[in-house]
Amino acid sequence: MDGKLLARLGAIVFVAIVITATAIEMTRKDDALTSPPVRAIQPADDPLREGQLRCQELGQKAADDPQCLRVWSETRARFLGRTRAPAAPASNSGEGR
Known part of the structure; x- marks a missing residue:
């Protein structure tokens, strides 16, 4: 040949x-068209998301804002799957004694 x-x-x-x-x-x-797509459901009132939006609106000033630094830290922890211990509430002098 x-x-x-x-x-x-x-x-x-x-x-x-x-x-x-x-x-x-x-x-x-x-079969993929017959089943609805799977989406993660986020709660409607997510305080972390609200903090992210607030920091976004601050723009460059957010880099110096302590609340934004806390929000970003919690966002990283959530993204990486780390569980964070709840922050200790601010202590008020004389209460609870």
Whole structure:
């Protein structure tokens, strides 16, 4: 068999396989379209999200804002999957004694 003939035969077989695979894929029912996409549900009143929006509005001033630094720290912890201990409430002198 000649090399050119073998190359042509291989190309024809390849094209036939591609056409067959395409026809099979087009006739197959797509299960992904029947099920709704999965989305993470965020609570409507997320205080962390509200803090992020506030810091976004501050712009460059947010880099010096202690609240924004706390919000960014909590955001990093949430993103990385770390659980943070709740911050100790500010102590009021004389209360609770």
